[in-house]
Amino acid sequence: MMTRIVRTAYLGLLVLATGCDGWTTPSGPPASLDAELRQSLSRWGTVPIGPTPVQPPALVDLGQALLFDKVLSGNRDIACATCHNPVTNAGDGLALAIGTGGSGLGPSRTLGPGRQFIPRNAPTLLNTGLGAPYLFWDGRVSNLGFGGGGGGAFQTPAGNQLPAGLPTLLAAQAMFPVMNRGEMRGVPGDHDRFGNPNELAEFADTDFVGLWQAVMQRLLAIPEYVSKFNTAFPGTPTSQLGFQHAATAIAAFETQALTRTDSPFDRYLQHDDAALTPEQKRGALLFFGDTARCASCHGGPLLGGQTFANAGVPQLGPGVGSGAPLDFGRGELFNQEFYRFAFRATPLRNVELTAPYMHDGAFPDLEAVLHHYNDVPRALREYDASQLPSALQPMYHGDGATLSAVLTNLDGRLTQPLRLSEVEISELVAFLKALTDPSARDLTSLIPVRVPSGLPVQE
Amino acid sequence: MTRRVVSLSVVLLTVAATAPAQTIPIQTVPLVPADQFDIFPSYTLAMGGVSIALRDTLHDPFVNPAKGARVRAARFFASPTLYHVSRDAGAGRTLPLGVLGRAGSWFGGLAVALQQVDASHPPSRSLNTPLPFAATADPSANSVVPSPPNLSPAPDTHGNALAFALIGTTLPGSGVSLGGSVRWAKLRALDGVDLLYPGSARVNQYGETVDARLGLLKEWEGDRSFEAIVLHERFRMTHDVTFLDTFWNPGTQQFFQTPRLERNRDFSKRWGAQVKYERPLPEPGWRIGLLATANRTSQPNTPNTDLLNIPQDPGLSNAYELGVGVSRASGPALFGMDVVYQPIWSTTWAEAGAPTATSGGKVIPLGGRTIENGFHFSNVLFRLGFSHEVVQSVTRTVTLQLGFLVRSVHYNLAQRDFVEVATRRLEESWAEWTPTWGLSLRHPEFELRYRGRVSHGTDRLVPPSDVVFGVADARPIGFFPPSAPASTPSGVHVVTHQFSISLPLR
Numbered sequence: 001m002m003t004r005i006v007r008t009a010y011l012g013l014l015v016l017a018t019g020c021d022g023w024t025t026p027s028g029p030p031a032s033l034d035a036e037l038r039q040s041l042s043r044w045g046t047v048p049i050g051p052t053p054v055q056p057p058a059l060v061d062l063g064q065a066l067l068f069d070k071v072l073s074g075n076r077d078i079a080c081a082t083c084h085n086p087v088t089n090a091g092d093g094l095a096l097a098i099g100t101g102g103s104g105l106g107p108s109r110t111l112g113p114g115r116q117f118i119p120r121n122a123p124t125l126l127n128t129g130l131g132a133p134y135l136f137w138d139g140r141v142s143n144l145g146f147g148g149g150g151g152g153a154f155q156t157p158a159g160n161q162l163p164a165g166l167p168t169l170l171a172a173q174a175m176f177p178v179m180n181r182g183e184m185r186g187v188p189g190d191h192d193r194f195g196n197p198n199e200l201a202e203f204a205d206t207d208f209v210g211l212w213q214a215v216m217q218r219l220l221a222i223p224e225y226v227s228k229f230n231t232a233f234p235g236t237p238t239s240q241l242g243f244q245h246a247a248t249a250i251a252a253f254e255t256q257a258l259t260r261t262d263s264p265f266d267r268y269l270q271h272d273d274a275a276l277t278p279e280q281k282r283g284a285l286l287f288f289g290d291t292a293r294c295a296s297c298h299g300g301p302l303l304g305g306q307t308f309a310n311a312g313v314p315q316l317g318p319g320v321g322s323g324a325p326l327d328f329g330r331g332e333l334f335n336q337e338f339y340r341f342a343f344r345a346t347p348l349r350n351v352e353l354t355a356p357y358m359h360d361g362a363f364p365d366l367e368a369v370l371h372h373y374n375d376v377p378r379a380l381r382e383y384d385a386s387q388l389p390s391a392l393q394p395m396y397h398g399d400g401a402t403l404s405a406v407l408t409n410l411d412g413r414l415t416q417p418l419r420l421s422e423v424e425i426s427e428l429v430a431f432l433k434a435l436t437d438p439s440a441r442d443l444t445s446l447i448p449v450r451v452p453s454g455l456p457v458q459e
Numbered sequence: 460m461t462r463r464v465v466s467l468s469v470v471l472l473t474v475a476a477t478a479p480a481q482t483i484p485i486q487t488v489p490l491v492p493a494d495q496f497d498i499f500p501s502y503t504l505a506m507g508g509v510s511i512a513l514r515d516t517l518h519d520p521f522v523n524p525a526k527g528a529r530v531r532a533a534r535f536f537a538s539p540t541l542y543h544v545s546r547d548a549g550a551g552r553t554l555p556l557g558v559l560g561r562a563g564s565w566f567g568g569l570a571v572a573l574q575q576v577d578a579s580h581p582p583s584r585s586l587n588t589p590l591p592f593a594a595t596a597d598p599s600a601n602s603v604v605p606s607p608p609n610l611s612p613a614p615d616t617h618g619n620a621l622a623f624a625l626i627g628t629t630l631p632g633s634g635v636s637l638g639g640s641v642r643w644a645k646l647r648a649l650d651g652v653d654l655l656y657p658g659s660a661r662v663n664q665y666g667e668t669v670d671a672r673l674g675l676l677k678e679w680e681g682d683r684s685f686e687a688i689v690l691h692e693r694f695r696m697t698h699d700v701t702f703l704d705t706f707w708n709p710g711t712q713q714f715f716q717t718p719r720l721e722r723n724r725d726f727s728k729r730w731g732a733q734v735k736y737e738r739p740l741p742e743p744g745w746r747i748g749l750l751a752t753a754n755r756t757s758q759p760n761t762p763n764t765d766l767l768n769i770p771q772d773p774g775l776s777n778a779y780e781l782g783v784g785v786s787r788a789s790g791p792a793l794f795g796m797d798v799v800y801q802p803i804w805s806t807t808w809a810e811a812g813a814p815t816a817t818s819g820g821k822v823i824p825l826g827g828r829t830i831e832n833g834f835h836f837s838n839v840l841f842r843l844g845f846s847h848e849v850v851q852s853v854t855r856t857v858t859l860q861l862g863f864l865v866r867s868v869h870y871n872l873a874q875r876d877f878v879e880v881a882t883r884r885l886e887e888s889w890a891e892w893t894p895t896w897g898l899s900l901r902h903p904e905f906e907l908r909y910r911g912r913v914s915h916g917t918d919r920l921v922p923p924s925d926v927v928f929g930v931a932d933a934r935p936i937g938f939f940p941p942s943a944p945a946s947t948p949s950g951v952h953v954v955t956h957q958f959s960i961s962l963p964l965r
Contacts (some may be wrong), residue, residue: 033879047704047707048706049706049709050709050710129709198929257710272813273812274814301706301707
C-alpha cells in the first residue's frame with residue numbers, strides 16, 4: 001500500500017515537472033540604472049573616443065591663420081571663422097548663416113545689401129576632426145564614395161577635379177566653402193573691400209581647379225604665407241603647392257584645436273559611473289532606449305553623423321537648387337531622391353553650445369527641438385514662426401503644400417508621437433547637456449591677434 | 460565611482476555550492492547552480508537527497524564528522540562525477556578518491572579530488588572583430604582594425620583541487636561521538652562565474668575555500684540519535700577579468716580595441732550550526748527526524764559585475780532552516796520524505812566609490828550608501844525518495860532508487876535607492892524541480908553505484924548564438940559598430956551523473 005502511494009506521488013510530480021519547461025523566468029530585482037544604460041550604449045555601439053593624433057605644429061599654425069584670414073574670400077570680407085567663430089563655439093549663433101557682404105559677427109551679424117541668407121545653418125566645427133563619414137548638411141562630401149573622388153577615396157561635388165593628397169575627409173570638405181558664391185566667393189561684378197575687382201567670382205562654378213589655383217595665387221603672394229606653407233610642407237616646393245595643402249592645414253587646425261571630447265558623458269563611457277547625475281542617466285536611457293529612440297540616428301561613437309533623416313523640420317530660408325524656395329536636403333543630390341527633405345543627423349557632442357538647431361536653425365533651444373520630436377507631424381503643423389528672428393519670419397514656408405510634402409516623406413521613426421512627458425523631456429535635455437566638454441564653452445583663446453594678409457580678424 | 464551592481468544570487472550560490480550541506484543557498488534569480496561540489500558518494504542523493512530521517516553512511520561523514528562513527532569497516536571509495544549544463548552552458552568532471560576507516564574508538568577519513576570545469580561560454584566574439592565604421596582616407600586601411608590579441612581562455616578547462624580530512628572518536632560507554640573535519644579547495648574555476656562578466660575576453664579565477672566542522676553524535680538505545688554541527692567557512696576568490704574595450708580612433712577613423720583588466724574579489728565568511736534529532740515511530744519501520752539550521756553569512760567584498768540586479772558589497776544574511784522528515788523501511792523497500800522551511804533575511808548595500816550626486820540635489824560622500832536592499836525569503840524544500848531492492852541474494856543485491864526534489868523560492872525585496880531617492884518593492888517566486896535516480900549493485904567484495912539527477916526550472920545567462928553587427932536602419936547607410944550582445948537568462952537543465960565504487964579494505 002505504502003509503495004503504491006509513493007509511486008503515485010512520484011509519478012504525479014514527474015508529470016508536473018515535465019510540464020514546467022515553458023515557465024516564465026522571474027526577472028529578479030530591478031537592474032540598476034547604470035547596468036541598464038551600459039547595455040543600451042552597447043546596443044548602439046556608442047564607444048569612447050580615443051585620443052586625437054597630435055597634428056604637426058607648423059600645419060596647425062598655418063591652418064589657424066587660414067581659418068581666420070578673409071583673404072580666402074573673393075571680396076576679402078569673410079573668413080571661415082566668421083561663421084565658425086570661437087566666440088560662438090565655432091558656429092555663428094544664427095539660424096541661417098550670412099555670407100559675403102555681411103557685417104558683424106555672431107548673432108548680431110547682418111546681411112549686406114543685395115545679399116540673401118545662406119540657405120542652411122552654419123554647423124559648429126567642434127569635433128569635426130573625429131571622422132564622420134559625411135560632411136555638410138546634405139552629406140555631399142563623404143568618404144563612402146568608393147573611389148569617387150580625385151584622390152580615390154572621397155566623394156565630393158568636384159568629382160575628379162578633387163586633387164590627390166587630401167589626408168582626411170575634413171580636409172576635402174575645406175576645399176569647398178571658397179567655391180560657394182554666397183558664403184565666400186561672391187558673384188561676378190563684386191569688388192573686394194578695397195574696391196578691387198573680385199577675380200575669384202569670375203570663374204565658372206564648375207571650374208574647381210581654376211578657382212583653387214586662383215585662391216592659392218592670392219595666398220602665395222603674401223610672403224608670410226609662403227614661409228608658413230614651406231614650414232608646414234617642407235618636402236613640397238612652393239611651385240607644387242595647391243589649395244589642397246591649405247585645406248589640409250585648415251583641417252589640421254580644426255582637429256587639433258576644436259576636438260573637445262571630455263564631457264561628463266565621455267567620462268561615463270570610460271567607466272566613471274559618477275560622471276553623470278541620475279537625471280542625466282535617465283535622459284540617456286530615454287535617448288538610447290526604445291522610448292525616445294534618439295540613438296537610432298544619433299548612435300555610434302560620434303552620436304550621429306552617419307545617417308540622414310527627414311525629421312519634419314520646418315522649411316525656412318531661400319531654399320537650395322531645384323527645390324528653391326524649399327530645401328530638399330540630401331534629396332537634392334543626384335540619385336538621392338529617396339532622401340528628399342532629409343538632412344544629416346548631426347553628431348551631438350557639445351550640442352548645448354550650438355543653438356539654434358537643425359539644418360535651418362528653426363529651433364532656438366534644445367527644449368524646442370525635443371518638443372518637436374515628441375510629435376513631429378503635430379509640431380510641424382503648429383510651428384510658430386514668431387520664434388524666428390524677424391528677418392527670417394517671411395522666409396518660413398508653412399503653406400499646406402509644403403507641410404504635406406515634408407510629412408509625406410517623413411522618416412518612419414517619427415510618424416507616431418513619442419509621448420514623452422515634460423519630465424522626460426527635461427531629462428533628455430539634461431543628458432544632452434552632459435555632452436558638453438567644459439573646455440568648449442570658451443574658445444576665444446583660439447583667435448589669433450593677426451593674420452598674414454593683415455586683414456582684420458574679428459570684425 | 461559608484462560601485463557597480465551585481466547579482467546577489469550567483470555569488471552566494473557559488474559560495475554555497477562549495478559546502479556539501481548545512482549551508483543555505485540564497486538566490487534572487489533562478490540562475491542555475493551546477494553540482495560542481497556535490498562529489499562524494501551517497502546512498503540517498505539518488506532518492507531526492509532525503510536526509511532528515513534516513514541515514515546515509517556513505518555521505519554522512521562528509522556532513523557531520525561525528526557520524527564517521529557509523530563507519531564499521533575501512534573502505535576505499537572513488538566517485539567520478541560529471542555534470543553538464545544544457546545549451547553548452549557549462550560542464551565539469553571530478554574524480555574524488557578517499558578512504559574511511561576506524562581503529563578502536565577512533566575513526567577518520569581522507570579524500571582528495573581533482574576537478575576540471577569548462578568555461579560556461581566561449582569568449583566574447585562580439586567585440587573582437589569590429590567592422591569598419593566607414594571607408595577611411597587611406598584606401599589601404601579600408602579594412603577591419605588590427606586583430607586584438609587573443610585573450611581567450613586557453614585551455615578552456617580549468618582545474619580545481621580539493622582535500623578533505625576527518626577525525627573523530629567515540630567516547631566509550633556514552634554513545635557520544637565527536638568529530639572534526641576540514642575541507643580545503645584550491646579553486647581555479649567556479650562554474651558560471653565567467654557568465655558574470657558578459658563581453659569579457661577572459662576571466663582568470665583563483666582562490667580557495669576552507670570549511671571546518673565540529674560534529675557531535677549522541678546515540679541512545681532504541682535507535683534514537685541526536686547530532687549537532689558547528690561550521691565555519693571562508694571563501695576567497697579573485698576574478699581577473701579582461702575586457703577588450705572598443706574605442707573610436709579619430710586618427711585612423713576606425714575602431715580599435717585595447718585590453719582592460721578589472722580585478723574583482725569575492726570574499727565571504729559563514730558561520731553555521733545545525734541540530735538534528737531522529738527516532739523511530741511506534742509503527743514498525745517508520746522513523747521521524749527533526750532538523751534546525753542557522754547560518755550567518757557576511758560578504759565584505761564581492762565581484763563588481765555589470766550583470767544584474769543587486770548591489771552586494773558588503774552584505775549580511777541570516778538564514779534559518781526548520782525541517783521534518785519521515786522514512787519507512789519495509790522489507791526491500793525504503794521510503795523517505797523531507798519538508799524544510801527556510802526563512803532568510805538578507806541585507807545588502809552599495810557604497811559610493813566617489814562623491815555621488817542624488818536626484819534630490821544632495822551629494823553622497825565617498826563610502827556612503829547608494830543603495831540598500833532588504834530581502835525576506837520564505838523558501839520551501841520538499842524531498843521525496845524511494846528505494847527498492849529488486850534483486851536480493853546472498854552474494855549480491857541490486858537496488859533501484861528514485862527521488863524528487865522540489866525547491867520553492869519566494870522573496871520580498873525592499874530596495875532603497877539613495878541616489879534616485881526612491882524606494883522599490885518586489886515580490887518574486889519560482890520553483891525548481893529535480894528528479895533523481897540511481898542503481899546500485901552491492902557485492903561482498905565491492906559496491907557499485909550510479910546516481911543521476913536533472914535540475915529543471917533554472918536559468919543560465921546565455922549569449923545569443925548569432926551575433927551580427929548592427930545596421931542603423933534598413934537604408935544602405937548608417938553603419939554602427941558591433942554591439943555587445945546581451946546575455947539573457949535562458950532556461951537550462953543540469954544533468955549530473957555519478958559512478959561510485961566502494962571497496963572494503965581488509
